[in-house]
Amino acid sequence: MRNRIKNVTSKVISNFWAKLEQVSFDFIFKNGKVERLTHEVYGRNDGVAILLYNPSTKKVILSKQFRIPMYVAGVKNGFSIEVVGGAIDENESPETTVIRETKEEVGYHFSKLKKVATVFLSPGLMKEQVHLYVAEYNDDDKIDKGGGLASENEEIEVLEISFLEALQMIENKDIIDARTIMLLQYVQVKKLLS
Known part of the structure; x- marks a missing residue:
């Protein structure tokens, strides 16, 4: 051809x-x-997103933060409930980025990282690829308060909620971020919390 x-x-x-x-x-x-x-x-740079899940408590870690595109679109006053995510810095691997972002945003460390996929979220406009991951966590993995970096003007609320509640939040349209929906459904399909 x-x-x-x-x-x-x-x-x-x-x-x-x-x-x-x-x-x-x-x-x-x-x-x-x-x-x-x-x-x-x-x-800009490619990005990462990760869903932390706890097999013992059947809970997940999400974040809530302000997103100006959502505000401009008139959706949820600009606040988004989503997985941890961020841009890959120059000379940084996706794996290194996801570890850094998890600590900065929600204050957790994890030991076993699983790659789910690399996706385009809006291939008609965006050239950014997002590397999607999941990882198990437990209460001992909390190493910092999280909340984002003040130097990057981040103000992130850390949410630890039941997996079933998170799935219901998709149904209720409280979670509308594509990365978050994909990763929650991945955990559901793979029965990681059953």
């Missing part, structure tokens, strides 16, 4: 927090027609 994308050009529209590019290219359709298309692509 021949290359169906030719003459790709890119123009940076904004590079404030992440890069917004306007990408133009010639796309060759299956019928041979060639069309010049332009799309916007947004993104």
